Amino acid sequence: MESGPPGGSGPAEPGPRLRGWRGADAAASASSLSRFGAEAGCRAPAVAAVLPAGGCGERMGVPTPKQFCPILERPLISYTLQALERVSWIKDIVVAVTRENMETMKGIIQRYQHKRISLVEAGVTRHRSIFNGLKVLAEDQPNCRLSKPEVVIIHDAVRPFVEEDVLLKVVTAAQEHGASGAIRPLVSTVISPSADSCLDHSLERARHRASEMPQAFLFDVIYEAYQQCSDYDLEFGTECLHLALKYSHIKAKLVEGSPDLWKVTYKRDLYAAESIIKERISQQVCIIMDTKEDEEHVGRCLEEMLKTELNVHFLDYESVPFGQKMEKVMQIREFAKEAKKRNILLSGLLIYFPQEEQKLRESLRQGATIIAALIKERNSGLIGQLLVA
């Protein structure tokens, strides 16, 4: 990597991109069409996704709708779109956003270079937004590149950690059963209150599940259900599986999802999402040595100390060409500013380097603590500093 500006085409990847996503790397995605055949005995269907993103986030206690809340400077919905885009067999992603947020959403799509996205206007409720999304997929409109899919995935904009694995499961189950949805065990007992806010009865936790997202449907099943459903359903309902049951008489197949499918609802969920994203971002350390003869020993010690604390991948520390740029603090800062454009957070670390083995190890232990802190927090406010161990 050179320290020059990234060129006229603008920053290639502003904000963090997640790598090493379980089960969703490039190779898995490339082979996924064939996985339909292998895993489910089904041919690969045409699949689209609808993302209702019209919510106002009142439960979050912040003015920004939660799907637009920044996590490491990037809006939450962009992570969710990225998770869906990585799945090559999802042909179209329809996002329903309110008129007020339409320009914001267009800006996000442009900035993070999202592909295969179509925008529709959200309705005033979740069901109305989904229905709007389904309508544009149903209609073969002129000047519209969308065509009717066989299977449609419905997902939430505020569930950014969806994996290809569970998407594949709900889609294949929907092909077979007509409808499918991810479920999770209940964390709390569910109770039914009486009119005077007293306990009427409690539900047996083991016999019930939380209905989560993603869900998938044969397109005709869910579209017909929406066409039939009442205003009351559209205003007060929230559960698509219920509509498929009530109006299309389809009993959805339920698929066990991972804990990461949870919905970002409260402010604490934003904190959790930020920590998960930090943990998943590629963690690489590059060590540059001053004295050639010690680099092997010192580098290996540091690597070994860090590996007990962090899942860090070490770049080779033997020959790094940009060492001479690091001579002065101000140079580190300038260099860090450039690296930040490529989403690399760069800091300098000066390790005191005594000959005595025990003192050296103390010094390296301190260095490892500092490196671990920088990697864990991943705060861009600390780039370009020269830290001392």
Added chain:
Amino acid sequence: MESGPPGGSGPAEPGPRLRGWRGADAAASASSLSRFGAEAGCRAPAVAAVLPAGGCGERMGVPTPKQFCPILERPLISYTLQALERVSWIKDIVVAVTRENMETMKGIIQRYQHKRISLVEAGVTRHRSIFNGLKVLAEDQPNCRLSKPEVVIIHDAVRPFVEEDVLLKVVTAAQEHGASGAIRPLVSTVISPSADSCLDHSLERARHRASEMPQAFLFDVIYEAYQQCSDYDLEFGTECLHLALKYSHIKAKLVEGSPDLWKVTYKRDLYAAESIIKERISQQVCIIMDTKEDEEHVGRCLEEMLKTELNVHFLDYESVPFGQKMEKVMQIREFAKEAKKRNILLSGLLIYFPQEEQKLRESLRQGATIIAALIKERNSGLIGQLLVA
């Protein structure tokens, strides 16, 4: 504050202690007995609390039981105990822990100087642990300072953010109704699966609630319920309100709780708890100036910039007696090590100080970013560093 060691009595407050807890400060706690009279028309009852803490945390995906997982170097359960201890009218806190964790728990009580705690051995299930806790409160054992309370609170070790407010509500409701519990709206729709993992029916979300903790009971109501309940209840049940209904025929009063009552269940919940604790820890900035004449202007600029990002309380920056200790980097590091013992994270920040107003503001803006990063992350790995703005 002096830089000397904190004396022979050991560190007074190792690990973070939370201040500014909503509705739970010293003043509120001192007046809380009288609040019983004012708010509920009841006399103050004798109150004890039982905390089942025998869980193994299998959902967390980490080997340490979740109640013992460290958050900012302090075990989760210690925060919960602290939250209960702050409430002066809770006379005894009985914690049920497994035999394997008994010594760990004793160590935590000693290290964080918890008061009013009694330990009992946990049972193999949650209900059995609670029952064990109730038994020691029921019996007037010789050599036991515990006596039977009028009202008993049951809370979870893994809900550290419980406020005095909700504790008062469930206790007064239990006095009146015999039983009471905190509830929250459901985040997901609850569904009932059929035997073949298909949707049987979904429950109307608005008609149901999640049963959370704390709960409170007239002691005799819940103790008699436990004495009557079946082995099946003790093995597979989880809901104390259900036992009170089934065996004591008491319909518990349900009390709306805050979102912060949620149960730390998954690893993401630990992340969320850590961020909440960081946010709540007293955030104070102390500014030490080099040139006397500029401190007013520069200090106010910095304060103003930081206040837009953080809820920071500024110490007076005009006369700070330990400025001369900061002359060299190594002195900051030694000083930071001492400050850390009192749970103060100390860093140096050198702000470039040009005469030109715009450049000064740029420099201060950079300084504010660094300060905000250090306060937000609160990572002790970064103490004692001299950062440059």
